[in-house]
Amino acid sequence: MLGAFSAMDIAASGLTAQRTRMNTIASNLANARTTKTEDGTAYRRIDPLFTTVALDHQGGITGERGVSKVGVERLVRDARQGMMVHDPKHPDADAKGYVEYPNIEVVEEMVNMITASRAYEAGVSTIESVKAMAHSALEIG
Amino acid sequence: MSGRWRGARTSSLTASSERVLARHGCCSGTYVMSDLFQNVAPLSQALNFHMERQNVLSSNVAHIDTPGYKPMDVDRVQSQDFGQALSVAMTRTQAGHQSGATGSAVTQGRVHVSPDLQAGLDGNFVSLDVEATKLAENQLRYEVVSTLTGTQLKLLAYAANDGRG
Numbered sequence: 001m002l003g004a005f006s007a008m009d010i011a012a013s014g015l016t017a018q019r020t021r022m023n024t025i026a027s028n029l030a031n032a033r034t035t036k037t038e039d040g041t042a043y044r045r046i047d048p049l050f051t052t053v054a055l056d057h058q059g060g061i062t063g064e065r066g067v068s069k070v071g072v073e074r075l076v077r078d079a080r081q082g083m084m085v086h087d088p089k090h091p092d093a094d095a096k097g098y099v100e101y102p103n104i105e106v107v108e109e110m111v112n113m114i115t116a117s118r119a120y121e122a123g124v125s126t127i128e129s130v131k132a133m134a135h136s137a138l139e140i141g
Numbered sequence: 142m143s144g145r146w147r148g149a150r151t152s153s154l155t156a157s158s159e160r161v162l163a164r165h166g167c168c169s170g171t172y173v174m175s176d177l178f179q180n181v182a183p184l185s186q187a188l189n190f191h192m193e194r195q196n197v198l199s200s201n202v203a204h205i206d207t208p209g210y211k212p213m214d215v216d217r218v219q220s221q222d223f224g225q226a227l228s229v230a231m232t233r234t235q236a237g238h239q240s241g242a243t244g245s246a247v248t249q250g251r252v253h254v255s256p257d258l259q260a261g262l263d264g265n266f267v268s269l270d271v272e273a274t275k276l277a278e279n280q281l282r283y284e285v286v287s288t289l290t291g292t293q294l295k296l297l298a299y300a301a302n303d304g305r306g
Binding site: 007018070116122129 | 188191192193195196197198199200202203204205206207208210213269272273276277280283284287288290291294295
């Protein structure tokens with residue numbers, strides 16, 4: 001049986017997923033000029049991979065199908081090659097004098113950030129709507 | 142004096158309810174109770190239906206960025222519609238009255254994948270405007286049914302108080 005609280009749980013899982021995405025965007029923007037990571041290579045942008053997470057509930061009107069929460073399966077590293085800049089004096093330059101900078105496009109990250117922000121707002125307004133429904137149920141009688 | 146009046150009143154009420162029981166050919170108290178709340182039962186089922194639908198729609202909004210996700214919706218099984226679910230509450234009490242439409246008192250739903258949608262670049266089919274409209278509409282329907290349920294119960298309370306408020 002699905003009730004008001006399960007709807008809020010589902011919407012909250014969406015909020016968590018979008019917050020994770022915000023974190024990856026922040027990480028990407030912060031590391032836009034990081035030429036050296038722990039394994040010695042340049043930073044490459046990361047993206048969260050979202051997946052459905054089954055909601056365990058018994059029967060109800062809709063049966064078992066239909067609803068699922070969102071989960072972050074893992075973070076995926078973007079394998080694209082970053083910009084190669086010829087700078088032999090740079091400490092991280094390779095034998096030929098090239099430095100690899102991260103494969104981060106600031107515009108791309110900003111667009112992702114706005115999308116994540118709007119999706120978060122959509123989740124919040126879903127919760128508001130469910131809350132209003134639960135409130136109107138409380139006023140019965 | 143007023144106590145005696147009350148007593149007489151109560152006994153006449155009992156007599157009339159006994160007559161009602163005799164006419165129905167039934168004398169168990171539970172029958173009368175279920176009869177009292179038979180108008181509320183379909184409404185509470187409608188409430189459940191809309192709450193479940195809200196869950197499905199919330200799930201759609203939550204999956205706005207999940208690649209390959211297709212949004213779902215719930216529709217009522219068979220020919221039931223909103224008006225029918227409500228009109229179940231109306232029953233004919235006199236032969237001369239018009240009969241109210243009587244349908245099944247059960248509001249059942251079926252989950253299906255919403256048809257005719259366009260996929261985004263990541264294979265996601267959710268469009269926020271469609272889902273937001275459905276959420277708002279479903280919320281309004283829930284609130285209407287919840288108000289009706291409240292009114293039904295108030296009517297019962299009015300009858301229980303002998304029509305005095």
